[in-house]
Amino acid sequence: MTTAYNDLLDFVRETEALSQVAGRLGWDQETMMPDGAIDQRAEEQGAMAGVLHARRIDPRIGGWLEQAVAEDDVAAAQLRQIGRSFDRAARVPAQLATAIARETSRAHRTWAQARAEEDVAAFLPALARVLALKREEAQAIAGDADPYDAMLDDYEPDATAAQVSAMFGAMRPRLVALRDAVRARPAAPVLKGDFPEAAQMALSRELALAFGYDLGRGRIDKAVHPFSSGSGLDVRITTRTNPVDPFNCFYSTIHEVGHACYEQNIDRAYLLTPLGGGVSMGVHESQSRIYENQLGRSRAFTGWLFGRMRDTFGDIGIASEEDFFACVNGVTDGYIRTEADEVQYNLHVLLRFDLERALVSGDLTVDDLEAAWNDRFAADFGFAVDRPSHGVLQDVHWSEGLFGYFPTYALGNVYAGCLHAALRNAVPDLDADLARGDTGRATAWLRDNVQRHGGLYQPREVIARATGAAPSEGPLLDYLDAKFGAIYGV
Known part of the structure; x- marks a missing residue:
């Protein structure tokens, strides 16, 4: 490689190392500070x-980028990623970047207190300050283009609001039709029993290991809002416990393990370079969702988990593996996105996508946000929000300035649907493994076809290379119709 390329990579590695230190400050704030x-x-x-x-x-x-010569595909991808980051950062004034970091750090704690006290008014001034700063940043990056696209591009490169909106519009009718059909059927069985926190955390650790999480390069802690943090040799996750709902702990853990394994399985040669992290939040979410749902909530895997639940907790109020499968996949009315069933989860995301686009454009004011949320929720889900922590205060994202992030959750589900169809074709007898609690062949396929590449390819290219087709919502919707149609007889 040229001297300019090597000098550039050395400089960027130091920057990436410092970025990991900054990330550790955020992890500490969420868990131990x-x-x-x-x-x-x-x-x-x-x-x-x-x-x-x-x-x-x-x-x-800029000088190194002009002089550097890419001698292979990896070098070309490194230069593409570095150039993109340099162009975006150069458009943002240094004082603005610093102000955003300070304001979001404070706003996060304000949000947590307001959420605990069910006090929307206490959070709104902080949200208004964060929104103003993020608008300013997005406008600096976008120039004459749509500022929301600049926000979205930070998490899903090359995606636009128009593209995402069209995809979501195609998803909504089938999601609503399936939800309404399921609602007309008898409810799924529910857990009953005693679920001590220590036992939940012990089984949570077992599940993390079952899905391939390397605890020699990670750790599991508790947080209000579960998350994964870090990359390479230090990738940490958090989960949460609920004394009456151990699934909250178990599936939060599996979800975050999907994120963590993506980071842990990236080619070690890319460590502390722009290729050393997940290529986008949509692709990242595809890993967490396929681990959690298509694998973790499958009929085969839940059969194994049923036995481990009874070993750990004794009587759980469920008599058979089939009833347990229905219980794990129960479609129930609820307020919380992170606890939503597969059928309704994307409807929660669509709500947030539309509201934050309106906030960014100025069509919706911060003062009117709670009323707009409550009206939209009632229209989409058929019942009223009962308190702010179940409504506009439930998510941490806006306090942290993560506008443009929410749509990547639904994109991740779409990508996961595509990957799951390809995985089943590649490993047709996978259920025999999952029935033993063995995810090895499934996670190896994901590692080899998605995770190891890190940022080498563009997001949609990652999915297309793994599946042989451009990503679309069809496989996800077909999977949901088949799975929940069988469970509920619709």
Whole structure:
């Protein structure tokens, strides 16, 4: 490789290492930081953001990019990713990047307190400040284009709001029709029993290992909102427990393990480079959702989990593997996106996508957000929001300035549907493995076809290379119709 290319990669590796340190500050804030430290942490986050921004717009990068020669596909991808990041960062003033980091750090804690106290008014001023800063950033990046597209591009490169909106519009009728048909049928069985936290966490750890999570390069902690953090040799996850709903813990863990395994399985040669992380949040979400749903909630795997649940907790109020499968996949009315069943989950995402687009465009004000949320929820789900923590305060994303993030959850489901169809074709006898709690062949296929590539290919290209076709909503909708049609007899 040319000297310019090597110098550029050395510089970028240092920047990526510092970015991982900044990420660790965020992990600590979510899991272990004392409440009284928030103002100092905001300053620390702001300082790190300033250092990182300065490195990302360092004029030497532009010179190296002009001189560097890509001698293979990996080098070409590195240069593409570095050039994209440099172009975006160069459009954002340093003071703005620092202000966003400070404001979102403070807003996160304000949101957590407001959520605990069911006090929307206490959060709205912080949200307004974050939104104003993120609008300013998006406008700087977008120029004359749609600022929301600039926000979305940060999480799903090359996607546009128009493309996503068209896909979501095609999904909605079949999702609503399936939901309405299932609602007309008898409810699924429910768990009954005693589910101590220590036992939940022990079985959660067992599930993480069953899905291939390397605890030698990770750890499992608790957080209000489960998440995965880090890449390469240090990838951490969090989960949460509920004394009456152990599935909240187990499937949050499996979900975050999907994210973590993506990061852990990326080719080690890409460590601390732009290719050393997941290529997009949509592809990332495809891994967490296929681990959680198509594998973890499958008839075969739930048969194994049924035995482990009874071994761990004794009587759980479910008499058979078939009833347990229906219980795990029960379609129930609920407020919380992260706890939603597969049939209704994407409807929660569509609601947020439309509302945040309206916020960014100015068609919806922060002061009117709660009423707009409640009206839309009632229209989409047929019942009223009962309290703010079940409505506009339930998600952490807007407090952290993550506008454009929500649609990637539904894109991840679409990608997972495509990957699952291809996986089943590649491993037609997979259920025999899953019935033993063995996910090895499934996770190996995902590792080899998706995860190891990291950022080498563009998001839609990753899915197309793995499946042989461009991503579309069809496989996901067909999977949902078949699975829930069989469970509910519709």
